[in-house]
Amino acid sequence: xxxxxxxxxxxxxxxxxxxxxxxxxxxxxxxxxxxxxxxxxxxxxxxxxxxxxxxxxxxxxxxxxxxxxxxxxxxxxxxxxxxxxxxxxxxxxxxxxxxxxxxxxxxxxxxxxxxxxxxxxxxxxxxxxxxxxxxxxxxxxxxxxxxxxxxxxxxxxxxxxxxxxxxxxxxxxxxxxxxxxxxxxxxxxxxxxxxxxxxxxxxxxxxxxxxxxxxxxxxxxxxxxxxxxxxxxxxxxxxxxxxxxxxxxxxxxxxxxxxxxxxxxxxxxxxxxxxxxxxxxxxxxxxxxxxxxxxxxxxxxxxxxxxxxxxxxxxxxxxxxxxxxxxxxxxxxxxxxxxxxxxx
Amino acid sequence: xxxxxxxxxxxxxxxxxxxxxxxxxxxxxxxxxxxxxxxxxxxxxxxxxxxxxxxxxxxxxxxxxxxxxxxxxxxxxxxxxxxxxxxxxxxxxxxxxxxxxxxxxxxxxxxxxxxxxxxxxxxxxxxxxxxxxxxxxxxxxxxxxxxxxxxxxxxxxxxxxxxxxxxxxxxxxxxxxxxxxxxxxxxxxxxxxxxxxxxxxxxxxxxxxxxxxxxxxxxxxxxxxxxxxxxxxxxxxxxxxxxxxxxxxxxxxxxxxxxxxxxxxxxxxxxxxxxxxxxxxxxxxxxxxxxxxxxxxxxxxxxxxxxxxxxxxxxxxxxxxxxxxxxxxxxxxxxxxxxxxxxx
Numbered sequence: 001x002x003x004x005x006x007x008x009x010x011x012x013x014x015x016x017x018x019x020x021x022x023x024x025x026x027x028x029x030x031x032x033x034x035x036x037x038x039x040x041x042x043x044x045x046x047x048x049x050x051x052x053x054x055x056x057x058x059x060x061x062x063x064x065x066x067x068x069x070x071x072x073x074x075x076x077x078x079x080x081x082x083x084x085x086x087x088x089x090x091x092x093x094x095x096x097x098x099x100x101x102x103x104x105x106x107x108x109x110x111x112x113x114x115x116x117x118x119x120x121x122x123x124x125x126x127x128x129x130x131x132x133x134x135x136x137x138x139x140x141x142x143x144x145x146x147x148x149x150x151x152x153x154x155x156x157x158x159x160x161x162x163x164x165x166x167x168x169x170x171x172x173x174x175x176x177x178x179x180x181x182x183x184x185x186x187x188x189x190x191x192x193x194x195x196x197x198x199x200x201x202x203x204x205x206x207x208x209x210x211x212x213x214x215x216x217x218x219x220x221x222x223x224x225x226x227x228x229x230x231x232x233x234x235x236x237x238x239x240x241x242x243x244x245x246x247x248x249x250x251x252x253x254x255x256x257x258x259x260x261x262x263x264x265x266x267x268x269x270x271x272x273x274x275x276x277x278x279x280x281x282x283x284x285x286x287x288x289x290x291x292x293x294x295x296x297x298x299x300x301x302x303x304x305x306x307x308x309x310x311x312x313x314x315x316x317x318x319x320x321x322x323x324x325x326x327x328x329x330x331x332x333x334x335x336x337x338x339x340x341x342x343x344x
Numbered sequence: 345x346x347x348x349x350x351x352x353x354x355x356x357x358x359x360x361x362x363x364x365x366x367x368x369x370x371x372x373x374x375x376x377x378x379x380x381x382x383x384x385x386x387x388x389x390x391x392x393x394x395x396x397x398x399x400x401x402x403x404x405x406x407x408x409x410x411x412x413x414x415x416x417x418x419x420x421x422x423x424x425x426x427x428x429x430x431x432x433x434x435x436x437x438x439x440x441x442x443x444x445x446x447x448x449x450x451x452x453x454x455x456x457x458x459x460x461x462x463x464x465x466x467x468x469x470x471x472x473x474x475x476x477x478x479x480x481x482x483x484x485x486x487x488x489x490x491x492x493x494x495x496x497x498x499x500x501x502x503x504x505x506x507x508x509x510x511x512x513x514x515x516x517x518x519x520x521x522x523x524x525x526x527x528x529x530x531x532x533x534x535x536x537x538x539x540x541x542x543x544x545x546x547x548x549x550x551x552x553x554x555x556x557x558x559x560x561x562x563x564x565x566x567x568x569x570x571x572x573x574x575x576x577x578x579x580x581x582x583x584x585x586x587x588x589x590x591x592x593x594x595x596x597x598x599x600x601x602x603x604x605x606x607x608x609x610x611x612x613x614x615x616x617x618x619x620x621x622x623x624x625x626x627x628x629x630x631x632x633x634x635x636x637x638x639x640x641x642x643x644x645x646x647x648x649x650x651x652x653x654x655x656x657x658x659x660x661x662x663x664x665x666x667x668x669x670x671x672x673x674x675x676x677x678x679x680x681x682x683x684x685x686x687x688x
Contacts (some may be wrong), residue, residue: 062665077664088664213642213649281656288632289642298557298633305557306665312625314663318656320421320432321406 001259002054002083009048009249011185014192017241030161030233031124034148035093037237038128039074041244042091045130046076048248049089052255055082059089066302071095071124075307079314083255085135088310093126098151106151109227112160113151122152128244131311132251133280137272138258140171140178140219141283142251143311145293146240163236164226167247168205169254170219172279173267174333178254179220183343185250186223189242193235201225206340211286216337218286267329275330277317284316345603346398346427353392353593355529358536361585374505374577375468378492379437381581382472383418385588386435389474390420392592393433396599399426403433410646415439415468419651423658427599429479432654437470442495450495453571456504457495466496472588475655476595477624481616482602484515484522484563485627486595487655489637490584507580508570509587512549513598514563516623517611518677522598523564527687529594530567533586537579545569550684555630560681562630611673619674621661628660 012020021040024033046059057078065072073092078084098106100119107113115121127147134141146165153159169182183202190198201223209218223243228236267275287294287309297308324330356364365384368377390403401422409416417436422428442450444463451457459465471491478485490509497503513526527546534542545567553562567587572580611619631638631653641652668674 060664079664086664213647277659281660284628284660284662285632285653288629289639295633303557309629309662310664312662314661315621316625316628316660316662317658318628318653318660319658320404320423320430320654321650 001256002052004051004054005083005252005256005259007051009252011249012245014189014242015238017238017245020245021241026234030148030158030237031093031126031150033237034126034240037241037244038091038126038146041247042074042076042089042128045089045247046078048252049078049084049087049132052252053078053081053083057081059087062307064304064307066094066096066304069095070302073304073307075304075310077310081135083134083136083139085133086310086314087130087132088307089128089130090307090310091126091128092307093124095122095124097121098123110151110160110162114153114159116154122154122156124150124152129311130247133283133313134255134258136255136258137172137269137276138175138266139255140169140175140251141280141313142169142247143167144244144247146244148240160229161233162227162229163233163240164228165240165243166201166205166222166224167243167250168209168219168222168224169251170279170283171254171333172272172276173329174220174336175254175257175264178257179341180343181253182220182222182250185246186243187344189239189246190223192242193239194231197225197239198223202342209286210340211282211290214282214285216282216334217340218283218337220336220343221340265329271330275324277315278319278322280313281316281318284312287311345600346396348395348398349427349596349600349603351395353596355593356589358533358586359582361582361589364589365585370578374492374502374581375437375470375494377581378470378584381585381588382435382470382490385591386418386420386433386472389433389591390422392596393422393428393431393476396596397422397425397427401425403431406651408648408651410438410440410648413439414646417648417651419648419654421654425479427478427480427483429477430654430658431474431476432651433472433474434651434654435470435472436651437468439466439468441465442467454495454504454506458497458503460498466498466500468494468496473655474591477627477657478599478602480599480602481516481613481620482519482610483599484513484519484595485624485657486513486591487511488588488591490588492584504573505577506571506573507584508572509584510545510549510566510568511587511591511594512553512563512566512568513595514623514627515598515677516616516620517673518564518680519598519601519608522601523685524687525597526564526566526594529590530587531688533583533590534567536586537583538575541569541583542567546686553630554684555626555634558626558629560626560678561684562627562681564680564687565684609673615674619668621659622663622666624657625660625662628656631655 059076062075071094078087097120130144144167187198205221205224403420406419415438422431441464474488488511531542549565549568
């Protein structure tokens, strides 16, 4: 057991963002609050992953800019560690003008948008986007994304705004204990803010992370939401802050368990590594061929491709028409992926 | 040197499809001629790849059907051989009705299409689609696709028709000799049919196989064409037949050369395998995130996903922000991929 994995991951009190995150004040503009929040959790998660990796290896830091007055970001990537094979934690805060076609697509969910005569709409967006692929085949991959979006009036003031985000788990081998723990922490923080959130956002994740042409989900889901602006913005901000605070405690225990003895049946290392390669291929398949966020990013001129594709696993495989042996641990996992469940 | 790779690959006479392909007769309906032609080359290529592999390993055969009266295909896949790591040679011949949205997209290039009142247009399509990934990092991957498409009147007769196809080479390490040999054979058979073809179709391949967000091509190109119906259909049929006949002689010598001594600088095996993994990741990236054919296939209800994705390499890797050492063989290859050249 890598020593750092044994460290306790404390749960902060729900709704306590202003006490937990240094420098955060209620009367700041939302853009500033979100940037402080996202950068705080980027640092916290990076430190915890380095600590859990127990190898002394550090994240690479790449600060990048889209050009003058267009914003940029801080990409942090971890590669080839002891516990973690690849991980990326990417903060970005960008400004610019949405082209007419993008505005049209956005108006489908935001009828309130007023578009200037030029057809181009000024916007601001910030987000924290994270993917971790651990080395051990018994440890799940995980993804998190929290973002805040504004469209702007010609004088730079906010016109419309919304939040989006969520987090989801992708085990190579289904483990009920991990799945319940992950979903329970998500349900708890969602319920604290709105009892309607977890059922709605859990289903949204099940739908969003589904690979239609395979008839199977990327993983065991979590929560996903977008266009959220039906409450006072500060209430949604505190909801997002709690989601970020639940990331480490919902995830790291599942990595630790990969190194702990178990009474459950487990694959041989040979089976495990082979299956991990195939599941990673499936992960890349989702991100490259299905994920609307990735496609939007890749098609946006001036986007930073390496920051978008840091989510891809280090090693993937594709075998023709591979089907696990019926009754095997691999087949049981596929069964769960084909039929999303309720965990809490 | 695997013994089978030494076997001579003869060049047949151009324009000689009716002499070369058993059972082919000029007065047959085009659908029948194309199916005979494509199945003949599927068999020939499968036999030649098995022979070159020199291991006794055979292609898997999967015959599949889309359902009653909707056609189907024969997928042949080779995996984990001595010379070839993965290869797929897929024949299909399908019928059905194009949904209204697909008809609209198609009308952009085919104003002549008459759409029945239902909005759905009956169609017939057949094709041979092929990808080979050899094991050796000095041996290039290759892709070929020839297809024939018809839209039908309500009585089943042909309304409009066109051909599409091409072939292109994706080396991990740029080799000028291989590139010139490959392009020369393509130019020769194109010129025999129409001197305008090679320049036009070579550029089309350079454009089609370009990964815009990377600013680099998937490989060193070849030819690509679509919607070709500007001549008597039998002339285009003979052109497609010659393209298919040039596949083995244009490709196998490049695989053989990977096993031959060379006076040129070569990577160490460690460098070679590492770079091959990254280039294969790039190949998967193109197929999953860029290729319109793959996306169309995956979005078509009832399509056979495993036949479409047989093109993906067995092993791929993605490293964050990897750039080859300036002046290295890897960097020279990227230089060529970023700046498509003229070879003949």
